[in-house]
Amino acid sequence: MFPERQHFRNNLPRVFKTFKNIRCTIDCTEFFVQMPRDFRRQGNLYSSYKNHHTYKSLIGVAPNGAIVYVSDLFEGSISDRAIIEESGFLNFINPGDLILADRGFTIEDLLMARQAVLNIPPFLGKRTKFTPEEELKTRRIAKARIHVERVIERVKKFKLLSGNIPLSLSPIADQMVFVASCLVNFQEPLVK
Numbered sequence: 210m211f212p213e214r215q216h217f218r219n220n221l222p223r224v225f226k227t228f229k230n231i232r233c234t235i236d237c238t239e240f241f242v243q244m245p246r247d248f249r250r251q252g253n254l255y256s257s258y259k260n261h262h263t264y265k266s267l268i269g270v271a272p273n274g275a276i277v278y279v280s281d282l283f284e285g286s287i288s289d290r291a292i293i294e295e296s297g298f299l300n301f302i303n304p305g306d307l308i309l310a311d312r313g314f315t316i317e318d319l320l321m322a323r324q325a326v327l328n329i330p331p332f333l334g335k336r337t338k339f340t341p342e343e344e345l346k347t348r349r350i351a352k353a354r355i356h357v358e359r360v361i362e363r364v365k366k367f368k369l370l371s372g373n374i375p376l377s378l379s380p381i382a383d384q385m386v387f388v389a390s391c392l393v394n395f396q397e398p399l400v401k
Contacts, residue, residue: 211269211277211301222400224352225272228328232306233277234270234357235298235314237289238365239263240282240386242374256285264374266386267292268364270357274400276364276390281383289313299323309353356400363393 211233225231244262245251254262263285269278280296293299293316302308304324310316317327330350331343339347365371367389374382 212271213303221272222274224356224400227349228272228307228309228353230305230307230326231272232302232308232325233272234309234354235267235278236311236354236357236361237265237267237292238361239265239285240365240370240374240382241372242285242379242382243376245376250284253284253286259285261285264382265292267296267298268357268361268390269298270360272353272400274356274360274398275394276360279387279390282386290316290319293319309350309357311354359399360393363396363399364389367392 221231239256239259239261240263241259242254242262242264245254251262254264256263256265264282265285265287266282267278267280267289268276271277278298278301280292280298283292283295287295293314299319302320302323302325306320306323306325307328308320308325309328312329312332314327314329320327328350330347331339333339364386367385369378369385370389374385378385
């Protein structure tokens with residue numbers, strides 16, 4: 210499902226024109242899951258971000274709005290960086306690729322090892338405001354990144370994924386998210 214960047218270079222949507230060599234935009238999303246009785250598993254599934262028990266998945270979206278990568282589900286306590294390292298996502302990255310992500314993805318070193326580039330919004334640090342260049346960069350990234358959020362929203366609208374996933378469905382939860390993602394690719398395109 211992960212096409213080479215030259216496949217969409219000629220039909221790049223306007224919002225992505227400033228990002229040379231863009232391969233995909235990534236984000237992690239969480240799906241609520243029923244609370245297990247086993248205390249150890251409860252701790253592993255608990256997401257402090259969502260204050261709930263969750264499964265977590267990495268989703269990659271091509272510039273045309275198609276889902277091109279869906280990781281297996283991980284327990285909710287895992288970090289975004291750990292998912293990148295353990296999911297196999299890096300195996301699809303080629304030298305020169307540009308990956309768009311949110312500030313929380315501190316994976317620049319992982320991508321540099323593959324001669325790829327991470328593009329995330331700048332950090333304020335101890336300053337009170339951005340420079341005009343940083344503000345422009347933040348706006349451009351936000352306009353491009355919104356599409357991954359919209360795609361994830363579509364995936365989560367499927368009834369099996371919209372509420373608490375029962376523990377009885379845990380053995381097939383990976384496939385549920387994958388199939389929902391494939392079905393989203395058949396819907397009306399988000400990016401034109």
